Amino acid sequence: MGGQKQTLSRAVSGLPCPRGRCSAPFRDGWTGSSPYLALAREWLSVAGAWPAKIQNPQHGQALGTLGIHPYLGGGLPANLTDHLERYRLGFHGGVPSQTHLAHGFPGDYLKPHGQCGFPAPGLPGGKPDPRIKARLENENLWAQFDKFGTEMIITKLGRRMFPTVKMSASGLEPNTKYFVLMDIVPADDSRYKFQGKEWVVAGKAEPHMPGRLYIHPDSPASGAQWMRHPISFQKLKLTNNNLDQQGHIILNSMHKYQPRIHIVAAPDLVSLHWAAFNTFAFPQTCFMAVTAYQNERITQLKIDNNPFAKGFRENGQLRSKKRSGGASPTSGELTSSPEKTTSDNDDVLDKRARLNSVDSGDLDVSDLDDRPASSMSVEKDLSDEKVDVESPPTPPPPFLPPPQLIKSEVEEPPTSLVSPLMSAASLMAAAVAESQKHTSSPADIRPPEASMLSPAAPRPCLPSPTYSTGLPGGVPAGMPGGSLPYPYLYYSHMMSPYLLSRAPHLPTPTLDKTAVAATRDAYSGYSPYLRSPASHHSSLPTTPSRPAPIHPYSYALPPQVPANL
DNA sequence: TCCTCTAACACATTTGAAACGC
DNA sequence: AGCGTTTCAAATGTGTTAGAGG
Numbered sequence: 001m002g003g004q005k006q007t008l009s010r011a012v013s014g015l016p017c018p019r020g021r022c023s024a025p026f027r028d029g030w031t032g033s034s035p036y037l038a039l040a041r042e043w044l045s046v047a048g049a050w051p052a053k054i055q056n057p058q059h060g061q062a063l064g065t066l067g068i069h070p071y072l073g074g075g076l077p078a079n080l081t082d083h084l085e086r087y088r089l090g091f092h093g094g095v096p097s098q099t100h101l102a103h104g105f106p107g108d109y110l111k112p113h114g115q116c117g118f119p120a121p122g123l124p125g126g127k128p129d130p131r132i133k134a135r136l137e138n139e140n141l142w143a144q145f146d147k148f149g150t151e152m153i154i155t156k157l158g159r160r161m162f163p164t165v166k167m168s169a170s171g172l173e174p175n176t177k178y179f180v181l182m183d184i185v186p187a188d189d190s191r192y193k194f195q196g197k198e199w200v201v202a203g204k205a206e207p208h209m210p211g212r213l214y215i216h217p218d219s220p221a222s223g224a225q226w227m228r229h230p231i232s233f234q235k236l237k238l239t240n241n242n243l244d245q246q247g248h249i250i251l252n253s254m255h256k257y258q259p260r261i262h263i264v265a266a267p268d269l270v271s272l273h274w275a276a277f278n279t280f281a282f283p284q285t286c287f288m289a290v291t292a293y294q295n296e297r298i299t300q301l302k303i304d305n306n307p308f309a310k311g312f313r314e315n316g317q318l319r320s321k322k323r324s325g326g327a328s329p330t331s332g333e334l335t336s337s338p339e340k341t342t343s344d345n346d347d348v349l350d351k352r353a354r355l356n357s358v359d360s361g362d363l364d365v366s367d368l369d370d371r372p373a374s375s376m377s378v379e380k381d382l383s384d385e386k387v388d389v390e391s392p393p394t395p396p397p398p399f400l401p402p403p404q405l406i407k408s409e410v411e412e413p414p415t416s417l418v419s420p421l422m423s424a425a426s427l428m429a430a431a432v433a434e435s436q437k438h439t440s441s442p443a444d445i446r447p448p449e450a451s452m453l454s455p456a457a458p459r460p461c462l463p464s465p466t467y468s469t470g471l472p473g474g475v476p477a478g479m480p481g482g483s484l485p486y487p488y489l490y491y492s493h494m495m496s497p498y499l500l501s502r503a504p505h506l507p508t509p510t511l512d513k514t515a516v517a518a519t520r521d522a523y524s525g526y527s528p529y530l531r532s533p534a535s536h537h538s539s540l541p542t543t544p545s546r547p548a549p550i551h552p553y554s555y556a557l558p559p560q561v562p563a564n565l
Numbered sequence: 566t567c568c569t570c571t572a573a574c575a576c577a578t579t580t581g582a583a584a585c586g587c
Numbered sequence: 588a589g590c591g592t593t594t595c596a597a598a599t600g601t602g603t604t605a606g607a608g609g
Contacts, residue, residue: 307579312576
């Protein structure tokens with residue numbers, strides 16, 4: 001194996017910088033016994049060269065290193081996306097196909113600053129900018145919801161968040177272009193149920209559907225533009241549809257999540273992938289994903305504060321009809337629960353009145369109207385680009401079991417499916433321990449007093465959970481896999497329609513035949529995992545301009561599946 | 566039986582095209 | 588012709604509800 005590693009290393013090192021400005025040798029120093037892991041480490045070492053910082057927006061200090069650029073892959077130039085996608089397949093059931101090398105090695109594009117000569121966004125060296133601060137604008141409203149345990153409806157077609165995440169940024173360079181992005185990560189590794197009047201843990205979490213990135217439609221915009229108005233994520237939608245093709249953020253019902261904001265100094269989508277991520281997590285925006293509201297207080301808060309739900313307010317027609325039927329508790333009844341005093345009720349009502357005014361702009365898009373990069377025009381662009389949206393390359397979920405196992409779930413007992421999924425969830429706990437080695441305590445991210453759970457202890461939000469490769473019974477010796485940091489696994493599902501539709505094309509790099517041969521040798525021992533790209537990129541030419549859409553569950557292992565799987 | 570999820574529903578808001586006036 | 592305002596229908600965003608399904 002060591003020989004393979006060295007061979008591969010030489011192969012990688014031998015590839016030239018595509019821009020012709022980098023003469024530094026490719027970084028070496030892998031460890032491990034599998035070329036898959038070696039490749040993973042290599043890619044991580046390159047792609048994650050500028051660790052993002054998790055910052056506490058309330059105190060402004062960095063809380064720890066996120067570890068890796070969380071969103072590699074989405075929006076990469078089409079040809080790069082294609083070969084990165086194939087490259088990624090190497091870690092989850094197959095080594096990189098030989099043909100992926102026809103597009104060059106991912107490291108060609110992703111070498112660190114200083115080695116490749118790309119202009120470094122943000123601070124020199126591409127490090128997170130400690131001057132950047134973020135503040136939650138509608139903090140009061142969020143606090144109201146957080147008090148009872150915020151719930152967000154998720155639907156098959158996608159549902160907006162309410163309250164929406166609305167933040168203001170400061171410390172940006174006025175003339176530097178920034179992307180503002182949002183993702184939602186699991187807050188812990190538990191599944192919940194609403195019992196009585198509170199959320200209680202109901203078991204291990206199901207594996208989180210691969211994260212998707214929501215890019216604020218005004219991106220990229222100058223720092224001055226971002227700082228001019230609050231940044232609202234009102235258009236973001238949540239879904240529980242694992243097969244969603246609309247780019248909505250996929251969540252599991254009855255699971256707890258933490259939204260995160262990323263401010264990235266990058267002039268375009270290409271640069272975004274090696275730029276520093278300034279990541280902010282507002283603890284009070286933690287929420288429970290549900291398909292139907294569980295806590296009546298949350299329902300009432302939504303009705304009272306969301307303009308679209310006016311019809312359900314006390315003077316609304318729907319509510320009037322409903323009350324005449326006597327089927328539903330009124331707001332007063334809701335707040336007159338045993339643990340609520342009369343003064344509390346008044347307090348709530350007063351706060352509602354205040355919130356109605358404070359947060360009236362929550363759905364207001366006026367804050368976007370006068371930006372140079374018009375939000376409206378961007379939205380128009382998005383709708384105009386539906387051709388691309390309809391056919392996003394949706395790669396297979398890397399943490400899910402091989403598709404043959406999924407198929408067997410339909411025809412046979414689902415043990416083969418459940419096992420890897422549960423193992424994925426269980427690994428998240430290990431991720432906490434792992435993250436604590438390298439970062440500050442996750443508890444720092446979510447203060448105990450902000451916990452939405454009672455009486456359960458507050459649960460930290462995971463900055464970087466880990467998933468297994470989805471192979472039942474663990475990873476066989478000598479086989480690829482183990483667990484990989486989830487941002488790494490995120491890659492394939494990050495390719496939102498938005499990103500892909502806007503990704504510029506780069507010229508296909510020239511092929512280093514020596515490197516191809518060397519790398520092919522390195523993988524020769526894993527022929528059972530080799531797969532033809534045609535099986536995943538059907539009807540694509542040899543050098544496709546963009547990966548064909550792949551149904552998340554439609555991919556299949558090659559016919560030759562090792563017996564021990 | 567319980568829990569979770571979905572689709573249909575009525576209402577409110579937003580959007581954008583058309584009409585109109587200057 | 589160009590621009591701004593108004594009007595209005597369609598689209599979209601809400602919570603509710605009944606019922607399906609495990």
